[in-house]
Amino acid sequence: MLHIQVDDRRVPAVPGENLMQALRRSGIALPAFCYHPDLSVVGSCRACLVELGASSEPVPACTLQATEGMSLRTETPAVHEARRCVLESLYARYQGDEQADNEFLYWVRRYRVQRRAGAQPALRYPRDADPNPFIRVDMNQCILCTRCVRACAEIQGRFVWGVAGRGAETRIVAGMDTSMLEARCESCGACADYCPTGALHDRWSHGQPPADRRVTTTCGYCSVGCQFDLQVRDGRVIGVGSQPAAVVNGRSLCVKGRYGVDYLHHTDRLTAPLVRQWLLDDRPRAGRGDRGPWVRVDWDTALRLVVRRLAQVVRVAGPRAVGLLSSAKCTNEENYLVQKLARQVLGTYNVDHCARLCHASTVAGLRMALGSGAMSNSMRDIADHAAAALVIGSNTTEQHPVFGAMLRQAVLRRGMQLVVADPRRIDLAEFAAIHLRQRPGTDVALLNSLMHVVLENAWEDRDFIQRRCENYEPLRASLAGYAPEAVAPLTGVPPQDVRRAAEILARRKPMAAIWAMGITQHTTGVMNVLALANLQMLLGNLGKPGGGVNPLRGQNNVQGACDMGALPDLFPGYQETSDAAAVARFRRAWALSGPAPHGDFPPWHASASGPGGSPRVGLTVTEMIAAAGRGEVQALYIVGEDPVLTDPDSNQVRAHLAAAPFVVLQEIFPSATSDYADVLLPGAAFAEKEGTFTNTERRVQRVRQAIEPPGEPRPDWWILVQIARRLLQALGRSPQGPLAAWDYDNPERIFREIAAATPSYAGVSYARLDAGESLQWPVPDEHHPGTPLLHRESFPRGKGRFHPVEYLPPHELPDAEYPLLLTTGRVLYHWHGGELSRRAAVLTQLCPTPYLEISPADARRLGIRHAQWLRIVSRRGDMRARAAITNRVAQGIVFGNFHFPYQYNVNALTIDALDPIAKIPEYKVCSVRVEPTADVAEPAGLDGVANHHITARGVP
Numbered sequence: 001m002l003h004i005q006v007d008d009r010r011v012p013a014v015p016g017e018n019l020m021q022a023l024r025r026s027g028i029a030l031p032a033f034c035y036h037p038d039l040s041v042v043g044s045c046r047a048c049l050v051e052l053g054a055s056s057e058p059v060p061a062c063t064l065q066a067t068e069g070m071s072l073r074t075e076t077p078a079v080h081e082a083r084r085c086v087l088e089s090l091y092a093r094y095q096g097d098e099q100a101d102n103e104f105l106y107w108v109r110r111y112r113v114q115r116r117a118g119a120q121p122a123l124r125y126p127r128d129a130d131p132n133p134f135i136r137v138d139m140n141q142c143i144l145c146t147r148c149v150r151a152c153a154e155i156q157g158r159f160v161w162g163v164a165g166r167g168a169e170t171r172i173v174a175g176m177d178t179s180m181l182e183a184r185c186e187s188c189g190a191c192a193d194y195c196p197t198g199a200l201h202d203r204w205s206h207g208q209p210p211a212d213r214r215v216t217t218t219c220g221y222c223s224v225g226c227q228f229d230l231q232v233r234d235g236r237v238i239g240v241g242s243q244p245a246a247v248v249n250g251r252s253l254c255v256k257g258r259y260g261v262d263y264l265h266h267t268d269r270l271t272a273p274l275v276r277q278w279l280l281d282d283r284p285r286a287g288r289g290d291r292g293p294w295v296r297v298d299w300d301t302a303l304r305l306v307v308r309r310l311a312q313v314v315r316v317a318g319p320r321a322v323g324l325l326s327s328a329k330c331t332n333e334e335n336y337l338v339q340k341l342a343r344q345v346l347g348t349y350n351v352d353h354c355a356r357l358c359h360a361s362t363v364a365g366l367r368m369a370l371g372s373g374a375m376s377n378s379m380r381d382i383a384d385h386a387a388a389a390l391v392i393g394s395n396t397t398e399q400h401p402v403f404g405a406m407l408r409q410a411v412l413r414r415g416m417q418l419v420v421a422d423p424r425r426i427d428l429a430e431f432a433a434i435h436l437r438q439r440p441g442t443d444v445a446l447l448n449s450l451m452h453v454v455l456e457n458a459w460e461d462r463d464f465i466q467r468r469c470e471n472y473e474p475l476r477a478s479l480a481g482y483a484p485e486a487v488a489p490l491t492g493v494p495p496q497d498v499r500r501a502a503e504i505l506a507r508r509k510p511m512a513a514i515w516a517m518g519i520t521q522h523t524t525g526v527m528n529v530l531a532l533a534n535l536q537m538l539l540g541n542l543g544k545p546g547g548g549v550n551p552l553r554g555q556n557n558v559q560g561a562c563d564m565g566a567l568p569d570l571f572p573g574y575q576e577t578s579d580a581a582a583v584a585r586f587r588r589a590w591a592l593s594g595p596a597p598h599g600d601f602p603p604w605h606a607s608a609s610g611p612g613g614s615p616r617v618g619l620t621v622t623e624m625i626a627a628a629g630r631g632e633v634q635a636l637y638i639v640g641e642d643p644v645l646t647d648p649d650s651n652q653v654r655a656h657l658a659a660a661p662f663v664v665l666q667e668i669f670p671s672a673t674s675d676y677a678d679v680l681l682p683g684a685a686f687a688e689k690e691g692t693f694t695n696t697e698r699r700v701q702r703v704r705q706a707i708e709p710p711g712e713p714r715p716d717w718w719i720l721v722q723i724a725r726r727l728l729q730a731l732g733r734s735p736q737g738p739l740a741a742w743d744y745d746n747p748e749r750i751f752r753e754i755a756a757a758t759p760s761y762a763g764v765s766y767a768r769l770d771a772g773e774s775l776q777w778p779v780p781d782e783h784h785p786g787t788p789l790l791h792r793e794s795f796p797r798g799k800g801r802f803h804p805v806e807y808l809p810p811h812e813l814p815d816a817e818y819p820l821l822l823t824t825g826r827v828l829y830h831w832h833g834g835e836l837s838r839r840a841a842v843l844t845q846l847c848p849t850p851y852l853e854i855s856p857a858d859a860r861r862l863g864i865r866h867a868q869w870l871r872i873v874s875r876r877g878d879m880r881a882r883a884a885i886t887n888r889v890a891q892g893i894v895f896g897n898f899h900f901p902y903q904y905n906v907n908a909l910t911i912d913a914l915d916p917i918a919k920i921p922e923y924k925v926c927s928v929r930v931e932p933t934a935d936v937a938e939p940a941g942l943d944g945v946a947n948h949h950i951t952a953r954g955v956p
């Protein structure tokens with residue numbers, strides 16, 4: 001630390017920082033418009049003038065570096081007047097609402113700047129000139145600070161904004177003076193967030209009175225775990241503002257986080273419990289699939305009916321006839337309660353959640369190789385320290401957009417070498433040193449060929465292998481047959497590209513391996529993950545900053561739901577249900593008194609087994625739904641999930657659910673699955689409750705209540721507590737063990753129990769999180785600072801184990817009848833089943849309909865025009881989507897998204913072939929045929945709305 005003299009104060013400064021940074025840290029505020037601490041310094045507005053040393057010549061503070069003993073004056077009459085003149089000339093440009101509340105007008109008022117007489121210029125540009133649905137553009141208010149230009153380039157890695165013209169004609173324009181969307185804007189809102197004048201302003205809060213409260217919370221969409229401020233007025237969320245102190249994302253947000261939360265107030269919200277008439281009448285259901293009308297009831301009635309039914313099933317058919325699907329959208333506290341309800345109260349191991357559908361293979365594969373299934377490093381660590389990165393099967397800029405933007409910056413600003421391996425030419429491929437475009441389902445062959453080249457050139461890290469790994473020789477032998485030339489016919493990747501990629505990955509260290517569902521959602525998902533673990537052990541990239549194994553989890557709290565044990569084979573903290581010691585611990589902690597109503601209740605003894613037959617291992621998501629269809633599971637309790645939309649082969653899922661004897665759904669909106677429910681319990685959304693989420697990098701973060709739910713919804717934790725208490729009473733049991741009670745009256749009380757039951761969360765508390773600590777598990781005690789980097793010295797299983805893996809083809813490949821290979825995923829503007837994003841106005845305007853990416857060659861051959869409706873058919877069903885003719889997909893491959901229900905559901909096509917270990921379905925490969933169709937009406941209310949992905953971008 002050095003010191004500078006500012007007026008009559010001695011002020012500390014960090015070597016290398018500029019004077020504005022030092023002044024602001026010491027609370028000395030100067031006007032500054034082009035300057036922002038997050039952006040590069042241009043020194044163009046000259047509002048931050050100071051006098052330096054003996055000179056009376058004012059200089060901009062932002063352009064000067066602090067040096068020891070430097071002396072400056074910030075408030076002399078001369079410098080004050082110089083600043084006032086700068087403000088006056090900027091104000092002469094500004095043509096906006098004089099009463100507005102913005103950074104620029106704050107300083108105008110503070111310096112008592114008046115317009116020069118006769119200096120009221122005519123409007124130079126049309127107001128609200130850009131047709132996008134999220135930012136109001138009024139360049140009459142622009143003072144040419146260029147923060148928007150730099151925010152777009154330096155934070156988002158896009159180049160939407162630029163400076164055009166010269167002299168008095170200088171102006172900020174989007175693209176080639178076109179529109180934001182045509183300039184490939186990703187709608188992140190960073191430009192508006194940094195704009196000091198309101199020239200760029202979020203539409204949904206423009207012209208509105210300011211918020212009366214701001215509540216910092218964690219995003220409910222993806223697992224990046226961005227934090228932001230919900231702006232609240234009169235009990236409604238009126239906007240989302242950046243929270244600069246957010247550890248993961250700073251001010252950066254994506255379109256979903258910034259503009260996608262108005263679903264909270266959507267009129268579709270479930271506002272009261274609903275039950276079917278047959279249940280209320282206590283008579284058998286009329287027939288298969290015919291569930292009859294809904295009846296609105298009070299909470300007491302709904303809870304009574306659910307408990308009566310569950311208790312009856314447990315007593316008559318046994319605990320194994322009950323299944324629970326937990327939710328990665330819900331908090332840690334709620335997921336903990338779902339699995340406790342299942343195991344302790346109902347006595348079943350049949351509990352699972354959507355991690356089964358996204359990263360079950362990651363959890364299984366990494367546990368086999370390293371002993372821990374979690375992301376080893378942090379997103380910021382990779383963005384700052386990785387010399388190279390392999391992004392495989394992750395469309396990061398669309399699925400985890402804020403992390404995607406960090407990766408783009410790592411390439412642009414520090415020259416990180418990026419290798420992208422993806423069948424589609426995703427956005428990140430533009431930033432890659434090399435794009436390996438493997439055929440879907442050939443990842444093992446590709447990864448093995450990369451490792452083959454590593455060994456061929458002796459690039460392996462022998463010291464790391466020798467000290468920290470085992471089973472190396474079998475791996476080495478297994479790679480012999482994977483020369484790039486040998487596997488090129490399989491993968492479609494030119495051998496020279498594999499060799500070049502291998503050299504980048506091996507020689508630039510540390511290298512981070514990053515993946516998502518392009519790797520995991522295969523019948524070989526576990527093998528794919530094992531191959532990635534092999535690669536990182538071979539190169540010695542584990543336990544090091546900037547390296548590691550980095551699976552990007554899907555939904556906001558899928559990491560937490562796994563941590564909490566909402567899995568059929570794991571207690572909280574990944575304590576195995578087949579481990580006698582773990583069972584003994586939870587039996588003691590959750591002990592109940594009173595006779596068990598069934599022989600294997602609770603299922604603690606070795607003979608207890610699920611219908612799958614494994615001791616103390618329950619059914620997975622897809623197994624549970626099939627078992628419900630067969631009547632083996634007689635009561636299915638679903639929290640916050642929509643399996644009809646998100647599970648593979650949705651026609652079969654519908655058939656199973658139609659036959660299921662009793663289905664309870666706890667949700668915030670009616671969904672495709674609610675057609676098959678007997679009880680609908682309205683839950684609270686993320687902004688309406690307290691709790692915690694754990695993001696993809698194991699970071700536990702607070703979720704805070706900003707508003708009340710509309711009508712009678714209750715937080716999911718409250719509903720679960722009511723069910724458990726009533727069930728215990730109905731079954732004649734009462735809590736005995738130290739963690740057995742259900743006496744929670746707030747989520748913090750539940751979290752204290754989580755910390756007691758889960759060693760990796762032992763040191764996490766609301767007090768620490770609310771005090772601003774950012775904790776990544778494991779946090780073994782209350783003084784531990786958390787663990788940003790795993791595997792530094794050793795692996796949880798001791799030595800890392802190499803697993804030789806051989807290429808196996810996908811379950812279903814194209815043939816004469818179904819000649820195209822379908823692969824599926826998400827798009828930037830929607831999330832998961834779309835239950836939330838389809839009810840967010842901006843997101844729906846940007847992407848109102850599903851679309852199918854198809855190559856120009858296939859489109860030509862099939863007579864398909866851009867944006868026309870298509871019928872896509874597989875052996876299991878059909879769907880409708882618009883054609884997006886694009887080179888993003890190779891010939892023979894089509895890509896569909898799974899955000900739309902009913903006839904637009906891509907999962908009507910996908911196959912339920914499972915990975916044999918992780919039981920994850922093969923969403924990424926099945927075969928289809930495609931034909932133009934005229935039998936689709938535009939979805940209601942969307943007539944004339946352009947699908948930004950299809951129409952604005954044309955054929956990329």
Ligand code: SF4
Pocket residue numbers: 219220221222223224225226249253254255256257258400401402403
């Ligand atoms: Fe939310 Fe993910 Fe977007 Fe961040 S990147 S704002 S967590 S959806």
